[in-house]
Amino acid sequence: MLRWLDSLRVQLVLLVIAALVLAQALSLWLFVDERSLAVRAALGFEAASRAANVARLIEEAPISLQPAILRAANSPLVRFDLSKSPAVDHETHADNGAVEERVRSLLGQSSQREIRVELHEADQGILPMPHMGPEMTQMHQAMMRGKLSAIEMQLSISLTGEQWLNVATRFERPPLQWPWYSFVSFGMTAALILIVACWFLLSRLIRPLLQISQAADRLGRGENVEPLPEMGPSEVRNLTRTYNRMQERLGLFIADRTQLLAALGHDLRSPLTALRIRAEMIDDDETRERVITSVEEMQGMVDETLAFAKGMATAENYEAVDLGAYLACLQSDMLDSFTLEEGEKVTVRIRPQSVRRALRNLIENARRYGETAHVTYHHYAEHAFVAVSDNGPGIPETDLEKVFAPFFRLERSRSRETGGTGLGLSIARTIARAHGGDVSLSNRPAAGLMATMKLPIE
DSSP states (O other), X not given: OOGGGGOHHHHHHHHHHHHHHHHHHHHHHHHHHHHHHHHHHHHHHHHHHHHXXXXXXXXXXXXXGHHHHHHHHOOSSEEEEEESXXXXXXXXXXXXXXXXXXXXXXXXXXXXXXXXXXXEEEOSSOOOOTTSOHXXXXXXXXHTOSSSOEEEXXXXXXXXXXXXXXXXXXXXXOOOOOOHHHHHHHHHXXXXXXXXXXXXXXXXXXXXHXXXXXXXXXXXXXXXXXXXXXXXXXXXXXXXXXXXXXXXXXXXXXXXXXXXXXHHXXXXXXXXXHHHHHHHTOSOHHHHHHHHHHHHHHHHHHHHHHHHHHHHHOOOOOEEEEHHHHHHHHHHHOSXXXXXXXXXXXXXXXXXXXXXXXXXXXXXXHHHHHSOOEEEXXXXXXXXXXXXXXXXXXXXXXXXXXXXXXTOOOXXXXXXXXXXXSOHHHXXXXXXXXXXXXXXXXXXXXXXXXXXXXXXXX
């Protein structure tokens, strides 16, 4: 399926065109069928009128003039013949009664004169005309050369003197005709409807939907989005109003949780400081060292929590940056450097300081637990990928997701000594997901771990 067919605008335009074509085809079919019936009726009544006039003339004229009358009445499409027996050997059916009534009314007789009529589909062969000359026969063949099916009518009228006037005629179904101005009219109608429909869809339906889609994507990246104007049909206005309410509630929810987290971390500092002072007064050296170590670890967690809450609360603006130059700048700023493999040019839309913190966490983890850090980047589809690789022992497959939990540390598998607070990976993933991306871990085939950050392309 082509991607452009997924567009609502394209689908509605195609639907309008299909409906117009179907309506025109149906109207044309009905018009041709009605026209065909009208032409058949007209030709049938014309043949019946000629037959009645010829029958009256033969009965009133001398016998010697009858052959001349028949020759004069014959035509390429109608043949008259006198015979002792009728050409129609059965009574008139009910559906042919109109022709019989037409003949009777023209003859003006109320007697029981027998009139037989037969109508049927004719073969494509030529109606035999033994009394026509070569020129008339050639003309008849030229008129009947088409492949259209024909209707053949045979009429037998009883005359005085035990004679029958047999009439045979054939007329074609009328061909399909659609003059050029009908195409012009159809094209102008379709163009006018499509212009009006496209304007309506663009201004009243599709534009508000596109605005909602773009705003939702920006909101998912953590950007500050202004409330959308309510425009379009009532259903679209209700959708916009609902989206604005959702955006407001999400903003209040995140602000309350961030403020609570920051307040909790700040309030813990005072009792931890008091606890540290009391620990210094412990006489037993071993106990004092253990307590101080625990307090320092808790203090580090509180500092990380406050930094995390501060990062979430900071309203940093999004910027479009060149990913290669951005990583090169990060490489020059970090004390514990890393190797950077230059890749293809790609521009990402990020909060520079937040992403810098996330990448620093990934790189510092790689150097702490894997001794080295090698950074590569590339892009695929609508996302850019930054991979941080190390040469450490890796992580068991079952724990690749657990390490993203806050304050979770997996010392036995990666670390030769205790380090970190267990918030680095959690913060990195939170920042990436706030941008509409993610962070994932995977073990390298040879050795070491690879942390991959996905970021949306501008």
